[in-house]
Amino acid sequence: MDPFIKVPPDHYGGIERVVADLGDQLARSGHDVTLWAAPGSRVNGRVEAFGREGEWTRWSNVRNTLTLAGRLLRPFRFDVIHNFGRLAYLAPVLARDVPKVQTYMRTVDPANMATARRLGAHRLHYTAVSAAIRDTGRPGGGDWSVIYNCAVPARYPFVGGTDSATAPLVFLGRLDRCKGVHHAIAVGRRLNRRLIIAGNISPLAHEQAYFSEEIAPQLDGDRVTYVGPVDDEQKRALLGQSAAMLLPIEWEEPFPVVLPESMLCGTPLIAFRRGGVPEGIDHGRTGFLCDTVDQMSALVARLPEIDRAVVRAEAERRFSDTAIATEYEGLYTRMTAQ
Numbered sequence: 001m002d003p004f005i006k007v008p009p010d011h012y013g014g015i016e017r018v019v020a021d022l023g024d025q026l027a028r029s030g031h032d033v034t035l036w037a038a039p040g041s042r043v044n045g046r047v048e049a050f051g052r053e054g055e056w057t058r059w060s061n062v063r064n065t066l067t068l069a070g071r072l073l074r075p076f077r078f079d080v081i082h083n084f085g086r087l088a089y090l091a092p093v094l095a096r097d098v099p100k101v102q103t104y105m106r107t108v109d110p111a112n113m114a115t116a117r118r119l120g121a122h123r124l125h126y127t128a129v130s131a132a133i134r135d136t137g138r139p140g141g142g143d144w145s146v147i148y149n150c151a152v153p154a155r156y157p158f159v160g161g162t163d164s165a166t167a168p169l170v171f172l173g174r175l176d177r178c179k180g181v182h183h184a185i186a187v188g189r190r191l192n193r194r195l196i197i198a199g200n201i202s203p204l205a206h207e208q209a210y211f212s213e214e215i216a217p218q219l220d221g222d223r224v225t226y227v228g229p230v231d232d233e234q235k236r237a238l239l240g241q242s243a244a245m246l247l248p249i250e251w252e253e254p255f256p257v258v259l260p261e262s263m264l265c266g267t268p269l270i271a272f273r274r275g276g277v278p279e280g281i282d283h284g285r286t287g288f289l290c291d292t293v294d295q296m297s298a299l300v301a302r303l304p305e306i307d308r309a310v311v312r313a314e315a316e317r318r319f320s321d322t323a324i325a326t327e328y329e330g331l332y333t334r335m336t337a338q
Contacts, residue, residue, distance in 0.1 A: 002085040003038035003051025003064060011200060011229035014257035015105050018149050018324075019084050025325035034078070036068060065089060080332045087112050095120035099335035101328075103127045105149070105254050110140025117141065125335060127328075129255040130276025145331060148280065149257050150324035151315070155232055156264035158312045159240035164303035167243035168194035170267075172235065172258050175201050177210045180272065183248030183293050185218050190297045195246075197226045198238055239265040243303055244287070247271035248296060255280060263287075263315035266308030270299050280319070286311045 005013040008020035019035070023043040027033045033045030038053040048071060051064045069092040072081075082101040083090050090100055094116060100123060108128070116124060127145045128134035134144050171184040181197060188195030197219075201211050219226050230238060239245065245262040247253070252275035259280045262269055269287035271277045281287040287306065288299040317323065 001035070001037040001041075003049075003053060004056050005038065006053055007035060007037040007041040007043065011231060014149065015084055017151075017257055018105075021150055021152050021321040022325055022328065025321040026329070029325065029329065031329075036071070061086065061088075065091070068092075079336055082328070082332075087116065090116075090124070091119060094124065095122050097122060099332065099338075100124045101127060101331065101335070103129070103147075104133055104137060105129045106133070107252065107254070108133065108137030108140070110137055113137065113140030113142045123335065123338065125331065127331070130279050132252060132276040132279070133254045147324060147327045147331070148319055149255050149260060150319050150321045151257060151260040151264055152321045153264050153316050156236050156239065156261050158264070158266045158309070160266055160308050162241060162243060162267070162308065164243040164306070167241060168196050169244055169246055169300070170238055170242035171195065171197045171199070171246050172230070172238065172262070173199045173247075173256065175199050175211050175215065176207050178249065178251040180248035180250050182214055183250075183272075183296070184246040185215070185224055186293050187246060187248070187297045187300065188224060189218075190293075191300055192223070193243075193300065194222075195224050196238060196242070197224070198228065198230045198235070200229050235261065236265060239267050242267050244300065245269045246296065247277060248293065249274050249277065251275065253277050260315050260319035263311050263319065266312045268303065268306040268308070268311050270296050272296070282314065286314050 001007050001016060001019045005016045007016045009016045020043060023033050023035055027044035033043060035043040036048050036050055038051055039049040041047050050067045065088050068089050072092045080099045084103050087102055125143045127147045129149050131146050134146050138144050169188055171181050173179045175181055184195060218224055239262050245267055247269055249272050255276040263286060269281055271281060271289055273289045273291055278289050281289055283289045290296050290299055
């Protein structure tokens with residue numbers, strides 16, 4: 001994993017959370033797991049720390065790639081290498097006769113697949129966290145699968161008694177414009193419903209300006225409340241008490257980890273129909289899909305139609321750490337048998 005955020009993260013870090021949960025579940029299934037990640041990372045297995053947390057520059061990316069190259073070229077002892085970071089990390093072993101999995105959790109540049117072929121890529125399989133992301137990379141060629149992001153059911157216990165008519169709505173995510181928190185506020189204001197906002201404020205200047213100029217003035221500590229970044233305990237309490245999670249995204253969201261986290265609590269989602277999000281929501285059964293603030297506002301009234309127990313059951317079936325690790329195990333098995 002790229003060492004920008006440790007594995008697992010304290011607060012924000014969707015990819016890092018999935019890597020931690022997958023690694024731990026694979027270890028529980030009897031696999032010998034080694035994790036390359038930022039200092040301070042942990043997994044139920046061996047951790048080889050590299051890089052510096054929070055550092056993301058051209059030089060740090062080169063240095064991290066060279067560091068991993070030196071480690072991967074040591075006497076080899078792995079059956080499969082699974083990379084959630086930059087494809088460049090696999091460069092030293094692309095041509096080696098060992099199965100390699102490259103997972104993408106963001107939009108893919110198809111030119112990367114062509115570069116890998118020029119470098120002699122052998123036994124390399126690509127996975128994407130949604131069909132929407134897969135389709136951005138598939139024009140570059142290669143073998144592709146879709147395996148969604150996961151969450152741990154025990155970490156997000158089911159809450160079935162939440163009153164969908166009176167409980168607050170929630171927005172949970174990075175407070176960037178593309179995540180659409182301003183739309184969530186508009187929905188809450190229009191319906192006179194409490195809205196609780198949680199998440200990290202970006203360090204980027206334009207996103208900080210977005211928060212200070214467009215979001216902060218609307219926070220009143222009553223109908224619209226910002227509680228800051230949340231850890232796992234705070235997150236599950238927040239999700240469990242909420243009538244619905246709002247995802248009014250303004251970009252092609254790959255597949256947010258908050259989707260299975262919310263569903264495991266039994267909390268349905270109302271989301272804009274963008275990116276891979278529609279692949280995770282069964283419209284009218286585990287949540288609702290829409291395209292505008294007007295539609296999202298109207299759908300809040302339909303929340304009583306959703307059975308929170310069904311939402312939880314679908315999350316366990318499709319997105320639990322056990323289900324997703326089993327899918328990856330199947331892929332590893334097929335690749336090692338070739």
